[in-house]
Amino acid sequence: MRATGHTEGVTSTAPAPTSGPAAADDSAAPVLRDFGGGPFGIYIHVPFCATRCGYCDFNTYTAGELGSSSSPQSWFEALRGELATAAQEFDALPTSTPAVETVFVGGGTPSLLGGDGLAGVLDAIRDNFTLAPGAEVTTESNPESTSPEFFERLRAAGYTRISLGMQSAAQHVLKILDRTHTPGRAVAAAREARAAGFDHVNLDLIYGTPGETDADLDASLDAVLSAGVDHVSAYSLIVEDGTALARRVRRGELPAPDDDVLAARYERIDSRLAAAGLHWYEVSNWSASDAGRCRHNLGYWDGGDWLGAGPGAHSHVGGVRWWNVKHPARYADQVATGGLPAAGWEALTDEERYTERVMLTVRLRTGLPLDDLDADGRAAAAKVVADGLAEIVADRLFLTDRGRLLADGVVRTLLT
Structure with a gap:
């Protein structure tokens, strides 16, 4: 954890x-x-x-x-x-x-x-x-x-x-x-x-x-x-x-x-x-x-969109993510020149978006829909259930109490 x-x-x-x-x-x-x-x-x-x-x-x-x-x-x-x-x-x-x-x-x-x-x-x-x-x-x-x-x-x-x-x-x-x-x-x-x-x-x-x-x-x-x-x-x-x-x-x-x-x-x-x-x-x-x-x-x-404003803040809109320059003085200088004060950005691949969906959603009490998993992920889900770390109810994967203690390990298994 x-x-x-x-x-x-x-x-x-x-x-x-x-x-x-x-x-x-x-x-x-x-x-x-x-x-x-x-x-x-x-x-x-x-x-x-x-x-x-x-x-x-x-x-x-x-x-x-x-x-x-x-x-x-x-x-x-x-x-x-x-x-x-x-x-x-x-x-x-x-x-x-x-x-x-x-x-x-x-x-x-x-x-x-x-x-x-x-x-x-x-x-x-x-x-x-x-x-x-x-x-x-x-x-x-x-x-x-x-x-x-x-x-x-x-x-x-x-x-x-x-x-x-x-x-x-x-x-x-x-x-x-x-x-x-x-x-x-x-x-x-x-x-x-x-x-x-x-x-x-x-x-x-x-x-x-x-x-x-x-x-x-x-x-x-x-x-x-x-x-x-x-x-x-x-x-x-x-x-x-x-x-x-x-x-x-x-x-x-x-x-x-x-x-x-x-x-x-x-x-x-x-x-x-x-x-x-x-x-x-x-x-x-x-x-x-x-x-x-x-x-x-x-x-x-849940994979929403957000603007992160201020030094070092991260943003995400429609699968594009960027992060601001960190130091407040440089941040102010870059804002003054016009444009967003980004230090870098990336367009997330389908694989990256899948990884983040699994990584974040599995931690929620509402569980992870099995339909969100690919074939390897569904096979891995059966393993974490067999290990007592999760249970499947109505086609959703839910962490057990023990699974919450080992949530990072569950994520690694699902993404292996």
């Missing part, structure tokens, strides 16, 4: 770019075909963080790392330019641009922009695209950079969903992760969001951090359940190459996460959440109702 040790809904939720014969010249702008017919969402990447967490390998920068090369204001002006350019590019496609079903502002730490800054982001989207009636609009937030007034401003601006990075209720675990918030602040922030009128609030957990005990996990789950949220994301800690955490593990200062411990922790999380009425709908995500599910992430998992 592999998940990212970061907050919900960031660009890594989407498939990573692949190289191959369909990949285009990295210096060229993406050549778009048309929309794919699925839901259309917009992801906004805010690259700023107050401090760098030791486990994080995402495209984020502290003020000290950026110096005078970039600022929230220069980022915002570039973002407005990218959104306007993307809208023009989409208007040239054969079909009209769909209404935006979901917006997700992630990072980084979007809450560092403040309520007015995040309201401005949503206004910039509205200036260039049409929000569908009942659109889901989410922002990630660090508990320490929120307040009752912050949530009230977001609610008035049109945000409908809040995702808070809690990670753990144990102070020593937060310290190992280099998280700056106090253990009780995430729960307090969740309650403040609900008091401001947000029906949909997510709390993120990371489990398997070196030094975390079963009692620490239970305390975290107790805190989550006391907050009254309708959504929980729980990710096993992954020690990513190039991070401060990876260096500490390599030097022997911290042990690497243990797979057996991670499996036991996952089972504990699932049991506690299910007993409280939050049920899994994707391997690492639980909700109290269908309405509480993250529609934006479901758009990724």
Whole structure:
């Protein structure tokens, strides 16, 4: 079981770019075909963080790392330019641009922009695209950079969903992760969001951090359940190459996460959440109702289209995928020259699209239609069923409880 040790809904939720014969010249702008017919969402990447967490390998920068090369204001002006350019590019496609079903502002730490800054982001989207009636609009937030007034401003601006990075209720675990918030602040922030009128609030957990005990996990789950949220994301800690955490593990200062411990922790999380009425709908995500599910992430998992705006963000429209330049200063410079600020792009082959369909859909509670599998895939499905990792009901393949623990292995078998 592999998940990212970061907050919900960031660009890594989407498939990573692949190289191959369909990949285009990295210096060229993406050549778009048309929309794919699925839901259309917009992801906004805010690259700023107050401090760098030791486990994080995402495209984020502290003020000290950026110096005078970039600022929230220069980022915002570039973002407005990218959104306007993307809208023009989409208007040239054969079909009209769909209404935006979901917006997700992630990072980084979007809450560092403040309520007015995040309201401005949503206004910039509205200036260039049409929000569908009942659109889901989410922002990630660090508990320490929120307040009752912050949530009230977001609610008035049109945000409908809040995702808070809690990670753990144990102070020593937060310290190992280099998280700056106090253990009780995430729960307090969740309650403040609900008091401001947000029906949909997510709390993120990371489990398997070196030094975390079963009692620490239970305390975290107790805190989550006391907050009254309708959504929980729980990710096993992954020690990513190039991070401060990876260096500490390599030097022997911290042990690497243990797979057996991670499996036991996952089972504990699932049991506690299910007993409280939050049920899994994707391997690492639980909700109290269908309405509480993250529609934006479901758009990724179901093969929808999305525009990713901001430094390093990834986009996908009709089988064409592109990814932006990473550094905020270079991103702003490239937006200023006109055109999309792409670092590279690729047109997905049928084989690549098949791989991603299997890889993402099998993780969903709704299962993978057998008709989506080729002959080899259907034969492999029989094997994972025989191994007790999945079951077939009404021509769909569903992971068993044990299969969820070994979801990556199931995917590898289906694609072998």
